[in-house]
Amino acid sequence: MNAGTKDDPWVLRTPPGSSEYTMYRDETSDPPTIVCQVGSTRLLYDARAIDELHAWLREQGDWVPLGAADEQKEAAAGTVEAWGRSAGNPRGGWYGLRKGYRGRFGMYLPPLLEQLGLAEVTHEARNNAMLAI
Secondary structure, three states, X not given: OOOOOOOOOEEEEOOOOOOEEEEEEEOOOOOOXXXXXXXXXXXXXXXXXXXXXXXXXXXXXXXXXXXXXXOOOOOOOOOHHHHOOOOOOOOOOOOEOOOOOOOOHHHHHHHHHHHOOOEEEOOOOOOOEEEEO
């Protein structure tokens, strides 16, 4: 497994397997971030999302739909995407840190948790879900 650093990022695929992207931890930022590079687009997520999403998934105790959506679109209730922007999560709102690019939490974070051995993710063409390990 890659180190998850800028020089040795995690190389991941979206849950449907249709796109490859990279992620790495940037400990120098405040707060520490997960940098997600999708083609020429850079998304930033609060690094605490890894442990906090894992804890939330464990509380759910079952498969949770991913529900990935862009920031400008409404997230379906009960999904990973909805939790990632909910006032009820430990951050009190968005884990995405770059205005205009805060969405897609339910697309890009689940494969990282799977890579880290914290969750299982389904890999269907659509309507994927994840489960805490």
